[in-house]
Amino acid sequence: MRKLFFISIVAAALVFWSERSSAQAVESDQWAATDGLGRALPGREQTRARRDDRKVAMFYWTWHTSPITDYRRIGNITQILREHPEAIDDYDHPAWDIGGNSYFWDEPLLGYYKTTDPWVLRKHAEMLADAGVDVVFFDCTNASLTWKSSYDVLIDVWTKAQGDGVNVPKIAFMLPFGPVDWSLVSLRQLYEDIYKPGRAENLWFYLHGKPCIMAYPDNLTDSPEDRAIRDFFTFRPGQPDIVDGPGRPDQWGWLETYPQHKFVERPDGGCEEMVVCVAQNANDASGGHCCAFNAPGTYGRSYTQQRGQDTREDAYLYGLNIQEQWDYALQCDPDLIFVTGWNEFIAGKHIGWHPARPYYPFAFPDQFDWERSRDIEPVKAWGDKGDAYYIQLVDNIRRYKGVSESQAVSQPRSFRIGRFDGWDGVSPDFRHYPGNTMHRNHKGHANMFYTNTTGRNDIVDAKVARDRRYVYFYVETADKLTPSTDRNWMMLFIDVDRDKATGWEGYDFVLNYEKPQDGKSVLSRHSGDGWNWERAAEADYAVDGNRMEIRIPRSLLGEFGKSLNIEFKWSDNMQEEGNIMDFYVNGDAAPGGRFNFVYDERAGQNR
Secondary structure, eight states: OOOHHHHHHHHHHHHHHHHHHHHHTGGGGBBBOBTSSOOBOGGGGGBBBOOOOOOEEEEOOOSSSSTOOOOSSSSBHHHHHHGGGGGGGGGGGGOOOSSEEEEESSSSSTSSTTTTHHHHHHHHHHHHHHHHHOEEEEOOOSSSOOOOOHHHHHHHHHHHHTTTTTOOOEEEOOOSSSOOOHHHHHHHHHHHIIITTTTGGBBEETTTTTEBBBSOOOOOOSSSHHHHHHHHHHEEOOOOSSSSSSSSTTTTTTOOOOOOOOOEOOOHHHOOEEEESSSSBTTTTTSSOOOOOTTTTOTTHHHTTTTTTTTTTTGGOOOHHHHHHHHHHHHHSSEEEEEEEESOOEOOSSOOOOGGGOOOOOOOOOSSSSSSSSOOOOTTTTGGGHHHHHHHHHHHHHHHHHHHHOOOOOOOOOOOOTTTOGGGGOOOOEOOOSSSOOEEOOOOSTOOOOEEEOOOOOOEEEEEEEEEEEEEEEEEEEEOOOOOTTOOOOOOEEESSSSTTTBBEEEEEBEEEOOBBBTTEEEEEEEEESSSSEEEEEEEEEEEEEEEEEEEEEEGGGGGOOEEEEEEEEEEOOOOOOOOOOOHHEEEEEEETTOEEEEGGGTTHHH
């Protein structure tokens, strides 16, 4: 009897912690965002119920490490050609002299980083998880290079992030496009280092019950060691050609022109995998096959097979090429969509590279400029539109996989500020990740070195409540809050009309832009254009250790007598005021980047 009682207690505890964990999960597909082009993310009403049997893979580059671009200085193609346009016809022009032969098409938002930088890898983990990416495939397609120095750090960082509640993508490897000797070297090395000892098993991507690898098993021998490798993986060899489609029934694609092929197609018309990609280094003259990206007429970001080249000056921002591919893939509805890609950025400069002839004196095969490149990771030079491709990615993943059901909004209740009671029963519970205020201290490429010590208050939870007269906000951090005298301390941005056209980036109010004084927090209203705020009123607030609660009259927000339907974001230690991309980089923002939490009191009705 005592044993049965103990078992029942344990079972009850497991149910409790399971429910508690579920209630506290970060639900990024509930977040709102409108990008710099005015494109708003869809919610469940515009998509479908979430489908967990659909997966998204992202091509990811771990070779941003020594000695790829450890040169005398950074080579930025866009910058070089802006300052020296004549250099495009001169392989030996002094502007190209950087001490090496690999260049960036432009600068990533996080700088010219190495993929051994833990700060960057944590940012990537959260951004990809928030987008709904399920697995990343590392580019190991060149020789027998597997970039162990990078994947060692990534495994550690992403395992820690996973423990912090980040639904990090699983990992897998893409090896050379054929059963060549050096591919077998990589396959054996990865098996011995990662898979055989069960290392980082929490991050493995499984397909049909086995770890998946994009590699050719053809030249595995009949030795016991190779037989073990053959039996261990689900092999999906990479198809190198971007036009011809699968050359064998087990292949997967990684880059294709529209309309893309189905890979591992089933008799019912369904398939395992399809590709969508930002752009293709191919053109009509090459018959759609691979050529140098700087050759005339290549299929860049703003090119579509159905309508041709969009000639608007800023057409590269709209993602027309990849959207054409997304639309077709969504129509076909494969089990997995493989997206190319996240963070390649590097372009090698070659002379006599055959597929470039006779188009240009020399070739940049894989990346070139703003139009002819295929990275989704945000770009610094594009300003407030630097994340346009990232938000487009989120949009299409939601349309493909669907959106989870939102938490019910609890009934109205009132709070006495300073007591910190009653919040346990308030929903939704807007959770965010602990552990992401780590500081940066790492070498970048060439002569770059990056530090970032802006991580301060680690925001992990937020709630909203209301009664007839007031709106109440609650926020919680991982540790004790720093003094309110700190610069840009715990600012609350509120979009009361959910309209990006009003306010700064849609935010009509900000709390704590002016420092709190005498037990009162200052609510500022957006005024004029850009980053301009004027004092609107004071609001009651209180701090208790790692918690803060605030009470704002509904009338101040213009919401008196209306149903509350707002977006909001907490931000601590913003550095570049007026730059929304700062939310991706500095301090802590909850939710991250351009995302906002949504509080709609109507969501609690009829439940």
